[in-house]
Every structure is written in structure tokens, then in C-alpha cells.
Amino acid sequence: MVDDLRRELCALHAELPRNGLVAWTSGNVSARVPGSDELLVIKPSGIAYDDLRPERMVLCDFDGVPVEDALAPSSDAATHGHIYRELPDVGGIAHTHSPYATAWAIHGEPIPCVMTAMADEFGGEIPVGPFALIGDDAIGRGVVETLAHHRSCAVLMRAHGVFTVGRGPRDAVKAAVMCEDAARVVHAARSLGPLVPLDAESVDALYHRYQNVYGQH
Numbered sequence: 001m002v003d004d005l006r007r008e009l010c011a012l013h014a015e016l017p018r019n020g021l022v023a024w025t026s027g028n029v030s031a032r033v034p035g036s037d038e039l040l041v042i043k044p045s046g047i048a049y050d051d052l053r054p055e056r057m058v059l060c061d062f063d064g065v066p067v068e069d070a071l072a073p074s075s076d077a078a079t080h081g082h083i084y085r086e087l088p089d090v091g092g093i094a095h096t097h098s099p100y101a102t103a104w105a106i107h108g109e110p111i112p113c114v115m116t117a118m119a120d121e122f123g124g125e126i127p128v129g130p131f132a133l134i135g136d137d138a139i140g141r142g143v144v145e146t147l148a149h150h151r152s153c154a155v156l157m158r159a160h161g162v163f164t165v166g167r168g169p170r171d172a173v174k175a176a177v178m179c180e181d182a183a184r185v186v187h188a189a190r191s192l193g194p195l196v197p198l199d200a201e202s203v204d205a206l207y208h209r210y211q212n213v214y215g216q217h
């Protein structure tokens with residue numbers, strides 16, 4: 001099972017540069033080991049995306065400590081672990097520095113829910129979380145605190161970048177792609193004139209349809 005996760009994560013990491021969400025070695029994706037309340041798999045720290053391999057993915061505990069001989073895990077391993085510990089329904093997490101969303105994060109401004117694609121994916125605005133230093137679980141604490149008050153699966157961490165959560169790592173990477181798309185389009189819309197947020201009833205209806213009816217079943 002862990003070997004399958006390593007393969008899935010390796011393929012998903014390739015989606016970050018492919019979608020223009022990261023520069024050089026920034027960003028990371030992790031997966032909870034299914035059924036576990038103490039293990040995750042995440043990328044190694046500071047390794048070029050082209051050099052990532054399934055066997056280089058690092059199996060860690062939720063404190064971000066590798067449980068086997070491995071490369072040093074991502075700087076954000078303890079942050080991912082904190083999120084898995086606090087949010088049992090989360091099975092995957094992605095972190096990017098995607099440019100438009102990070103510009104909103106630097107500005108400290110939530111992305112308002114002004115288009116159907118945002119209501120579909122995020123169920124409202126994409127909120128801003130607090131500034132936190134990198135290296136322990138502080139970012140994770142900020143993400144969890146922010147998500148307690150929002151339906152969004154993405155948080156813009158102030159002066160840093162994007163953290164997304166999903167049922168699995170693919171959902172989290174998709175949310176990171178959709179977050180950057182929203183950040184870019186809403187920025188363009190605002191340059192044309194004032195933004196008009198969708199009303200709450202429409203947001204609820206759109207979110208419900210997309211989450212429960214859209215796609216193949």
C-alpha cells in the first residue's frame with residue numbers, strides 16, 4: 001500500500017511544475033497512509049522535481065520524523081502531520097507558491113467568491129491564514145485554525161503561498177490548480193471594474209451540485 005502511495009505521489013508532484021504552480025524545488029504534496037492515524041508519505045526536501053522517484057518519497061510520522069532510513073523529508077512534513085492529526089477526513093495535502101494566489105496571500109486578501117468555479121470547488125471565498133515560520137507545525141496550526149471557519153479546501157497563508165486539503169492527494173493537487181486559476185481570473189476581473197460576489201444561496205446550490213452530482217458516479 002505504501003509503495004502505491006509513493007508512485008501516486010511521485011506522479012502528482014509532476015503536476016505542480018506542469019501547471020506552473022511552483023518554481024525550482026518549492027512546494028510539496030503528501031498523502032495520509034490510509035487507515036493510519038500516525039503515518040504520511042511526502043516528498044524529500046529540496047530535491048529537483050525531475051529527480052523525484054517513488055522510492056525517494058519519505059514515510060514519516062505525524063511529527064514529520066521519518067520512520068525508516070530515508071532522505072530528509074520536506075520542511076513542511078510536521079505541518080502536514082498536524083493537519084492530518086486534527087482533520088481526520090483529510091487524506092491528501094498540497095502546498096504551492098503559485099504566483100497569482102501567492103500575490104493575494106502577500107496582499108493578505110481573501111479571494112472573493114465571484115464566479116461559479118469558485119463556488120463549485122471552494123464553496124465560498126478562499127480565506128487568508130496567518131503568517132507562520134517554516135520548519136515545524138506552525139503553518140499547519142494556522143491552516144487548521146483558518147479552515148475551522150471556512151468551507152474552502154484552500155488557504156492562502158500570509159506572505160507564503162497556498163495549502164490545500166482533499167480526501168486524497170489528487171483532490172488536494174486539483175484544488176491547488178483551481179485556486180491558482182481563481183486567483184488569476186479574479187485578479188483580471190478586478191482590473192476591469194468592481195467585483196460582485198455571488199449570493200450565499202447560489203453559492204450553496206452550486207457547491208452542493210458540484211460536490212454531489214457533477215461528474216461520473
Ligand SMILES: O=C(CO)[C@@H](O)[C@H](O)COP(=O)(O)O
Nearest residue numbers: 026027028045046074075134
Ligand atoms: O515554502 C516552503 C516551506 O513551507 C516549501 O515550499 C519549500 O519551498 C519547499 O520545501 P521542501 O518541501 O523541498 O522542503
